[in-house]
Amino acid sequence: MNHIPVLIILFPLCGAVLCPLISFLNPAWGKRAVVGTLFASFALSVIQLAGIVQTGEPVHYWMGGWAPPYGIEFVIDGVNGIIIVLVAFIGAFTSLFSSPFEEANPNHRFKSAGYYSILCFLVIGLLGLSSTGDAFNLYVFMEIVALSGYGLIAIGEEKGPIAAFRYLLTGTIGACMYLMGVGFLYSATGTLNMADLAIKLKEIDNTHIIILAMACMIVGFGIKMALFPLHGWQPPAHSYAHPAADPMIAGVMIKIPAYGMMRFFFCIFEETHPAAEVVFNIIGVMAVCGILFGSLKALRYDKYNKILAYSSIGQVGYIALGISLGNFYGLVGAVLHILSHAFMKTGLFYTSAALKYKFGIHYTDELGQIYRKMPVTGTAMVALSLSMIGLPPFAGFFSKWYLALGAIQNGQYFYVAVLIVSSLLSAIYFFRIFERLFMGEEKQLEDHYPAAEHGRKEVPLRMIIPVVIAAVMVVLLGLGNTFIVNNVLEITVMEVFLG
Amino acid sequence: MIIDSFRPLAAIAVSLLAAALIMLVGNKVKPNVREGITLIAAVIKAALVFSMVPAVLAGNEFVCRPWEIVDGISLAFRTDAAGMVFACIASGLWIVTSIYSIGYMRGHHEKNQTGYFAAFAVCLSSAIGIAFAANLITFFIFYEMLTIATYPLVAHYRNDAAKASGRKYLAYTLISGQIFFAAIVAIYVIYGTLEFTPGGFIGAGSLPAGIMLVLFIMMIGGGAVKAGVMPLHGWLPSAMVAPTPVSALLHAVAVVKAGAFCVLRVVCYVFGPEAAGWCGGGKLLSWLAVCTIILSSCIAMRKDNLKARLAFSTIGQLSYIVLGISVLAPYSILGAAFHIVAHAFLKITLFMCAGAIFVTTHLSEISTMGGLAKRMPVTATCFTVASLGIAGLPLLAGFVSKMNIIRGAFLAGQPLFVATLVAAALLALSYLIPVVRIFFGKEVSSPVLNEGGEASKAMLIPIIITAVVSFILGVMPNAALHLYDFAAMAAEAIAQGGGPIA
Amino acid sequence: MIDILQGFLAEKGIYMLTFILMGLGIFGMICCGNYMKKVVCMNIMQVAIIFFFLTLGQKDGGTLPVLVKDIFEAEAYINPLPHALMLTAIVVSLGTTGVALALLMKIKEIYGTIEEEEITGKGWKK
Secondary structure, three states: OOOHHHHHHHHHHHHHHHHHHHHHHOHHHHHHHHHHHHHHHHHHHHHHHHHHHHHOOOEEEEHHHOOOOOOOEEEEOHHHHHHHHHHHHHHHHHHHHHHHHHHOOOOHHHHHHHHHHHHHHHHHHHHHHHHEOEHHHHHHHHHHHHHHHHHHHHOOOOOHHHHHHHHHHHHHHHHHHHHHHHHHHHHHHOOOEHHHHHHHHHOOOOHHHHHHHHHHHHHHHHHHOOOOOOOOOHHHHHHHOOOOOHHHHHHHHOOHHHHHHHHHHHHHOOOOOHHHHHHHHHHHHHHHHHHHHHHHHHOOOOEHHHHHHHHHHHHHHHHHHHHHHOOHHHHHHHHHHHHHHHHHHHHHHHHHHHHHHHHOOOEHHHOOOHHHHOHHHHHHHHHHHHHHHOOOOOHHHHHHHHHHHHHHHOOOHHHHHHHHHHHHHHHHHHHHHHHHHHHOOOOOOOOOOOHHHHOOOOOOHHHHHHHHHHHHHHHHHHHOHHHHHHHHHHHHHHHHHOO | OEEEOOHHHHHHHHHHHHHHHHHHHOOOOOHHHHHHHHHHHHHHHHHHHHHOHHHHHOOOEEEEOOOEEEOOEEOOEEOOHHHHHHHHHHHHHHHHHHHHHHHHHHHOOOOOHHHHHHHHHHHHHHHHHHHHEOEHHHHHHHHHHHHHHHHHHHOOOOOHHHHHHHHHHHHHHHHHHHHHHHHHHHHHHHHOOOEOOOOOOOOOOOOOHHHHHHHHHHHHHHHHHHHOOOOOOOHHHHHHHOOHHHHHHHHHHOHHHHHHHHHHHHHHHHHHHHHHHHOOHHHHHHHHHHHHHHHHHHHHHHOOEHHHHHHHHHHHHHHHHHHHHHOOOHHHHHHHHHHHHHHHHHHHHHHHHHHHHHHHHOOOEHHHOOOHHHHOHHHHHHHHHHHHHHHOOOOOHHHHHHHHHHHHHHHOOOHHHHHHHHHHHHHHHHHHHHHHHHHOOOOOOOHHHOOOOOOOHHHHHHHHHHHHHHHHHHHOOOOOOOHHHHHHHHHHHHHHOOOOOO | OHHHHHHHHHHHHHHHHHHHHHHHHHHHHHHOOEHHHHHHHHHHHHHHHHHHHHHHHOOOOOEOOOOOOOOOOHHHEOOHHHHHHHHHHHHHHHHHHHHHHHHHHHHHHHHOOOEHHHHHOOOOOO
C-alpha cells in the first residue's frame, strides 16, 4: 500500500512533537526538526500529486488498513492533491521565514520551541483537513487547525490574546455547527465516510434533514472561512497575530475550509438537489455582500494588516462566488482563486512581517520611500498587490476570468458587475499604498536590522526568499494557469464535483 | 502564408528584458550604461520588427502561439498589416524618443531616472504586444500592462499635482479596462471565440440590436478612454504634468495610439463594419468623434501653455482616426490606419520641440515665446513643418491620411463628416499657426531668447529626423517601410472580411 | 391530545431539549459581558452537541455497548459509534476550554480585567 498520504501528515507530526524535546538540548536543532519535516512533507506531496496526475486516479488510503465505511479514509484527488502541495509549500517556507523573528525572542529556548511546534500543528491540521475523506475526522482536523490558530494569534501583538479569545468563541460555535450538521447526516444515513454519505443520501427522501444539515454546514464552514456576515473574528485575528505566522493564518487557514465547503456541497450533497439551488443562492448573496463589504471596509483603514484582512473577506467572497455558481468554470475559478489568493495574501503578509521586522512599520503612512531601503520587498509588494486587484498577467486576473466566465454562462451578469466593482475598489486601496510607498514623505524610522552590521540592505535572506517566491509564484500561476486547469482540475472537477 | 516564428514574441520580450535589466542594475551603474541598455534594446526591437516587413508585405503572416493562456484560448501573436503599422511606428519612434529623453532628462536634471527608463521600456513592450496580439485576451493583457506601466510615468514628479493626475489617469483607464474585460468574457461566452478576424466575427443580427450596442459601447469605452474621445478625455490634459518625453510617448506613440488601435481592432476585427453599422455603434462613435474634433480644437485655441495646446490638439487628431474608423468605409479605414503613422511623426515632433524649448529656455507659455526663432531657428522650423502637417497641408504626412478619410466619408455618402473634416483642418491651422507666427515674430518677449543657442544635439537630432520623416511620408507615403501599403492591405482585408488567418 | 403530546415528547422531546440547551449556550456567549461566563456558556453549547450525538445512539431496551456475558446479538446493544465520537469531541472541548482559560489569564494580566466593557473601553477599537 502506498503510504505517502499519511506520511505527509506523520512527518510534521513527529517534528511538532519532538521539537520541544529537542529544543531542551539544542534550540537550533528543534527548529531544524520542524523546518526539515515540513520540507519533507512538501516533497512527498509533490510526489503524490505527480502520481495522481500521471494515473488520473484518486489515491485512497485506509487508516490502519480498515476499509471504509468503517475505517477512516484519506481520499486525494487532483483538487486536494494540489491544495496539499500548496499548504505544505507555504507551511515549509513560513517556518523558514519565522526563524529571524524567533531568534530575536529573548526567551527563545522555550518560547520558540512552542512557536514552531504550534505552527507545525497548524500545517498538520490543514493538511489533514484537505486530505480526509471522513466527516468526523474533518471535525478533528478543523479543531487542530483552530487550536493552533488560537495559540499563534495569542502570542502576537499586545491585542493578540483578545483577538484569539474572540476567535476561540466564534470558532467553537462554527465547529459545533459543523458537528451538528454531521450529526444530522449521521442520523439519516448511519455513516460518516464522505463517499458513503454521498451514496446513501441519494436514497433519502427526507429533505428536511438534508436542509438542516446544509444550513449547519454553511454556518460552520462560513465561520471558519470568514464569509460575510460570519467574519467578525477575522480582522482582529489577522491583524494582531504573530507576524511570522500571519502569512499562514491569513493566507491558508481561511482557504481550506472553503475547499471543505466545496467538497460538501458538490461531493456529498447533490448539486441537483431541490434545496441546493436555494443554498447556492444564499452562498452567492453572502459572497456578494462579503466582496463589497470587505473592499469598502478596507478603504477605511491605515493599518497595513487591517487593509489586508478586510481585503481577505472580499477575496474569500470570490471563492464562495465560484462555489455558488456551481458550474465548471465557477469551480475552476474558485479552486484557482484558493491557490492564487493563498500566494498573494501570504506574500503580502510576508512583506508586512518584513516591514515590521526591519523598521517596525504597522501603518501605511510610514511607508514613504521604503522601496529605496527595501527594494526587493517593495517590488514584491507591487506585484502581489497588482495581482490582488486582478490585473493581468498576474494570477488574480485569471481566477477572475474563470469566475466571470462561469457567471456569464449562468446568466448571472450581476456577479460580473460585483467582480468589477470589487477590483476597482481594491485598486483604490492598493494604489493608495503605492502612492505612499513611492511618493510619500520619508519617515525617520529605527532600523532594527541595519545594513552596516549585517552587510545587507534588506531583511535576512531567510525572509527574502519566501517573499520573492510568493511574488514569482503569482506570475507563474498566472501565466501557467492552463497547466493546472488542463492537467489537474479539468478531470477532477468534472468527475468528482460535477460527475 | 503563415510562418511559425518566435519573432513577434522576441520583439515584445526584448524591451521587457531591458526593463528588468535596468531595474536590476540601474542605480549601480553609470547613466551611460543604463541608457545604453535602452538604446540597444530599442535598436534590436526595431530591427526585429522591421525584419518582418518584407514577408508581411508579400502577404505572409508571422504567427506565434506559445501556450494556452486560459482554458481554450492561446496566447497568440500575429503580424497582420494593421498590427505592423502600429508596431513599426512604435518601435521606430522608441529609438528616436530614447535618444531624445537622454538629452532631456540630463538637461533637466531629473530624478528617479532608473524607474523612468524601465517603465518606458515596459510601455513599449506592451505597445508591441497590443500591435501583434491575435486575440482579445492577449490584447487585453498587454493593454492593462500599458495602463500600469504608464502610471509611474504620469506620476513621475511625485508631487501633489503628479499624484492627482496619476489618480485621474488610473480612474479613467482602470474603470474602462474592467468594463472592457466584462465585455470580452461576454463575447467569449456568446460567440465562443476571441480571435481577431478582418471584417469581424460578430454577425449583424446575431444578437438583439440593443444588447449588441451595449456590448459595443462597453468595448469601445476601453479604446475611447485611451484615445481621449470626449467625454472620456479628462485624464489626458492633466497627464501633462509628466516630463515632455513622456508626453511625447503618451500623446504620439504608445498610449493614445494604443487607444486608437483598440478602436480599430474592436470595430473592424471584432464587430466588423457590418455589425458595427447595424447596431448603431458606428454612428454613435462617429458623432462623438465629430464633437470631440470641433470642441477640442476650440479649447486648444484658448490654451496658452504650449503642452496643453498640443494635448488638446492630440485629442482632436485622435478623433480623426476614430472618425475614420467609424465611418466604416474602406478608404476612411485606410486613412485612419495611416493617420496613426502620420500623426505619430507630426505630434512627436511638436512635443519634442516643446520639450527642447522648455529645457533650454524654461519657457512653457506660448505668449512668452515671441521671437524664439532667433535663438532656436531649427526647432522653430521643425515646429512649423509639423504644424502644417497636422493641419493637413499637401506634401506633408497629414495630407495623405486626411485625404483618404475624406475620400472614404465622401464615397460613403456622409457629406456632413466631410464638412467636419475640412472645418477641423482649418481649426487646426487656426490654433497652430498663431504659435508659429509668435515664434517668427519680430518682438522678443523674454530676455532668455536673446542669447544662447539651440538645444543639445541629443534633443535636436531626433526632432530633425521626425520632421524630415513626416515630410518624406507626405511625398512618398510608401517610403522605406511601406506603411501606406500596410494600411491599404488592412483596409482591404477588412472590406473583404477574410476569415481568421490562423 | 395528550397522546399526541406524549408521542411528540417521546420521539422528539429530547432533541428539543438539547436544541434549547444549545440555544442557551449560544445566547449566553453572545450576551454575557464577562469572558469567564462566555467560556462557561461555550461549554454548555458543547455539552448540548454531545447530548445530541448520544441520543442518536439510544434505543429502547439497549444496554451499554460493552460486551456482556451471554448477549451476543447486536440489537441488544446501543450504537457505540456516537459514544466513541463524543469521547473525541470531549477531548477537543477540553482542549478548547484549556486554551480559553489560558487566554483569560493572559488577558487579565494585560488589562487587569475580564469584563468585555472595560476592555473595549481601553481603546480596543482603534
